[in-house]
Amino acid sequence: MSIPTMWRQLSATLLLLCTLIFPPVQAAGTSQLLQALPERPKAGDFQLTDLDGTEHRLSRYRGRVVIVNFWATWCPPCREEMPSMQRAWELLEPEGIVMLAINIGEDEDTIFQFTANFPVEFPLLLDQDSATIQSWPVRGLPTTYVVDPQGRLAYRAIGGRAWDDPALLDMVRALK
Amino acid sequence: MHVITLLIGTLFIPTASAAGSATTGSDPETGLAFWRYEAEGILFELNQRLPDQTRAFFQARGFDTDTANQFATSCVFQSRLLNTAVAGGASLQFNLNEWRVISGNKSSSMATTDDWMPRWKKQSIGQAARIAFKWSLLPSEQTYAPGDYNWGMTSYDQPPGTRFNLTLVWHREGKRESATIRNIECPADSPQETP
Numbered sequence: 227m228s229i230p231t232m233w234r235q236l237s238a239t240l241l242l243l244c245t246l247i248f249p250p251v252q253a254a255g256t257s258q259l260l261q262a263l264p265e266r267p268k269a270g271d272f273q274l275t276d277l278d279g280t281e282h283r284l285s286r287y288r289g290r291v292v293i294v295n296f297w298a299t300w301c302p303p304c305r306e307e308m309p310s311m312q313r314a315w316e317l318l319e320p321e322g323i324v325m326l327a328i329n330i331g332e333d334e335d336t337i338f339q340f341t342a343n344f345p346v347e348f349p350l351l352l353d354q355d356s357a358t359i360q361s362w363p364v365r366g367l368p369t370t371y372v373v374d375p376q377g378r379l380a381y382r383a384i385g386g387r388a389w390d391d392p393a394l395l396d397m398v399r400a401l402k
Numbered sequence: 403m404h405v406i407t408l409l410i411g412t413l414f415i416p417t418a419s420a421a422g423s424a425t426t427g428s429d430p431e432t433g434l435a436f437w438r439y440e441a442e443g444i445l446f447e448l449n450q451r452l453p454d455q456t457r458a459f460f461q462a463r464g465f466d467t468d469t470a471n472q473f474a475t476s477c478v479f480q481s482r483l484l485n486t487a488v489a490g491g492a493s494l495q496f497n498l499n500e501w502r503v504i505s506g507n508k509s510s511s512m513a514t515t516d517d518w519m520p521r522w523k524k525q526s527i528g529q530a531a532r533i534a535f536k537w538s539l540l541p542s543e544q545t546y547a548p549g550d551y552n553w554g555m556t557s558y559d560q561p562p563g564t565r566f567n568l569t570l571v572w573h574r575e576g577k578r579e580s581a582t583i584r585n586i587e588c589p590a591d592s593p594q595e596t597p
Contacts, residue, residue: 259489261547298537300459303553331533356533365541366552384544385484385551 260372260381260397269294269373272358274351277334277341282326282351285377291401292324292373293389296359299332299340304368307386308344314389315348323398328353330367374401424583437583439570443487443548444494446570448479450589451555453562459538464531469522473535476513477560477588482553485546495573497543503558505566513559514542562591 269292273283284292295311297304308327315325325348329337337350353359362371365384372381380401387394422441428434434450456474461467485494498514511517515536522532540554560566565587571580 259547259549261550298534300534300538301553303551330537331530355529356536365544366554367537382547383550384546385549385553387549 260383260387260394262381263379266374266376266378266380267363269371269377269379270358270361272328272353272361274328274353274358276349276351277337278349280349282349284326284373287324287373288377289375290322290324291375291398292326293318293370293398294362294373295325295327295368295370296330296353296362296364297327297368298330299336301367303386305340305344307368307389308346310387310389310391311348312346314395315346317390317395318398319348321399321402323402325349326351328358330359331356372398372401422581424581426585434589435587437586439581439583440486441581443485443491443574444572445482445484445486446583447482448556448568448583448586449481450587451478451480452589453478453591456555460531460535463534464528465535469525469527472521473518473557475562475591477558477562477564477566479556479558479589480553481540481556482551483540483544483546484551485548487548489548491548492574493548494546495544496571498540498556499542500571502569502571503560503566504569505560505564510559513557515539516542517559518557558586558588560588562588564588 269284271283271285273281275281284294293311293314297308299305311325311327318325327346327348328351330353332352333354334352337352341350363379368386370383370387371379374380381397389395422439422444424437424439426435426437429436429449434452436447436449438445438447440446453471453474456478457467457470460470460473465473483496485491487494498512499516501512503510503512518539519532519536522535527535538555540552540556544552558566558568565585567582567584568586569580569582571578573579
């Protein structure tokens, strides 16, 4: 066997192995599920400012479904799910569903730089002292809760999701 | 073909495990090693992080050189833990304080956020840096529904280059399960430049 042929075979074998060893996150068991919270505990209220300086108080959205996402710019699965959150928001916002993404511990400049690569239109709120995340049942990033119109925690997702998945969107819409 | 067989052999070495399978290999681009344990309903993966990478990450978030170095040289891996059960499957609970690090004939605990955070407070690390640290590590304790997962750094409190076995423990449907990943290697450190 010639050396170039051997290297071509080796490259193809390595590529195949890499695909097996490092499958995409979605293929590694991350299904499109939201975990239902049967007891529906009350969501902790918060008042946080977004990048435009607008204040958002969770309790002011009573009567509407609210998706509350906790994230940071350095968190790989947070970055990965952002584009699908934007696509979901484009579908859900006209239906009156709210999406709030709460950044943990970072400043406005850092988040502005992030949005140059990940442009999103839903509000990005700042929890710089992490007081809000610490008052919610969150242990890792990203974590997302879906709050029902009565202000209760209805669903939870730990880790990223494809938020524009039709089955997932239907679960959110059914809370209205 | 002997070359190919040899390379595949070094990339994908199965190690013993009671309930699932442990594999190891290396990233062809960076050369950094990884270890993965997979069984029904669970996947845990460790990817070596060079101390330089970890130092740079935390220095950019407000740690000084000395404190960033304390963590960076404590045997840090980028980790991923998933509940891979299908919809309707069992939840998975874990507490990293139950996991064991076995090096030589010595068994010890991992160094979790519960261990590091008081240390940073005592060393007067700023609030923003402590917040970044807390959320960039794998949570000490977590319950995953099917499809849930986290990424995060884990620290094993061992010197660079040390080899160790790691016993993972998790709970599912009231049962305690465990598995051991063998011969994990802490990433080596490069010599620090002196000014």
